[in-house]
Each structure stands twice: as structure tokens, then as C-alpha cells.
Amino acid sequence: MTKDECFYLGKIVSKFSFKGEVLIKLDTDEPEAYTKMESVFVDYNDNLVPFFILKSSLQKSDLLRVKFEDVDTEEDADDLMKCDIYLPLSELPELEEDQFYFHEVIGFTAEDTNYGNIGIIKSINENRAQPLFEIEKDGKEILIPVNDDFISKLDKKNKTIFFNTPPGLLEIYLD
Structure with a gap:
């Protein structure tokens, strides 16, 4: 093991x-x-x-x-x-359809309401007070807090997380 x-x-x-x-x-x-x-x-x-x-x-x-x-x-x-x-x-307990374990979403596509495809989830950084999704898009790293308020939908079947991030959060990475 x-x-x-x-x-x-x-x-x-x-x-x-x-x-x-x-x-x-x-x-x-x-x-x-x-x-x-x-x-x-x-x-x-x-x-x-x-x-x-x-x-x-x-x-x-x-x-x-x-x-x-x-x-x-x-x-x-x-x-x-x-x-x-x-x-x-x-041995992990089964979760509800709208819940996930951090290791499960590695490789998922990240879609944002305003920006569309913002990249692929590479990892989740748990070494901070607030865990962060680490997303890669065209060689850039985008960090989004793991926060239920920012996740609008989880589509496990199509390996996609849909985000509705607050204004200004993605602009610092994408503009």
C-alpha cells in the first residue's frame, strides 16, 4: 500500500x-x-x-x-x-452528489460564470488558513479559495467545477 x-x-x-x-x-x-x-x-x-x-x-x-x-x-x-x-x-465514506474530497477534483476543468474555462485544477493547497484550488491556465497559476459560496455546481460525471467568483478575484490573474 x-x-x-x-x-x-x-x-x-x-x-x-x-x-x-x-x-x-x-x-x-x-x-x-x-x-x-x-x-x-x-x-x-x-x-x-x-x-x-x-x-x-x-x-x-x-x-x-x-x-x-x-x-x-x-x-x-x-x-x-x-x-x-x-x-x-x-474506506472513504460516500459523499452527496454536490460534495467532493480534495483528491477527487484534481484534473477537473474549472469554469467560471463570467470567464468561462479558467483552466485545470492541478492541486488543492491546504497549507494555509483557507484551502485554495490551484488552477493552471496557459502557464499561469490561478488561486481560488475552497469556499461553498464560490462553487455554483459540481459535475463529477463531466469532471467540471463551476465557479461564481466575486468581482475582482479572477481579474488579478486573467487581465
């Missing part, structure tokens, strides 16, 4: 008990959807290693308390601190 075949679920952020339990900070809007997992992949020394879950429960809102098989001491848990957690893409 490679990272390309998986999605990032969260990070092991702390130990929970002296019996090897850990807390995983989940990167999801629906943490309760991940309380019944049987296993996860842990990014350990740049390898995705499967870890089987004996029990798990939510702590607060986005922390998952997990007891992994064969992680029985504080020292075992220490070894996993700050490791990223992944699941196969096939």
Missing part, C-alpha cells in the same frame, strides 16, 4: 495510558465515522505499516483513543508519537 492509494486520517499526538494507548487527532469533519475501524496504516520510518485496532473511542470531539494490537507499554506508544495515520481510499 502506498500513500497514493490512501488518504490522510490524522496524527498520533499523545499517549493516553501506561498500557500503550494513544490519541489520534483526526483530520475529518465526521470523527464518529472512524470509531469502528479494524486497522489503519501508520507512516513509520517512511513505510505504511498496518496496525490492528483492539478498541477505540472518541475523546472530546476529534481525538480518537486507540489501543493497537502489540502496543502494550508506554515505550511502545512513545515509538509511534507524531506518526501520521492513513486509510485506503476505498
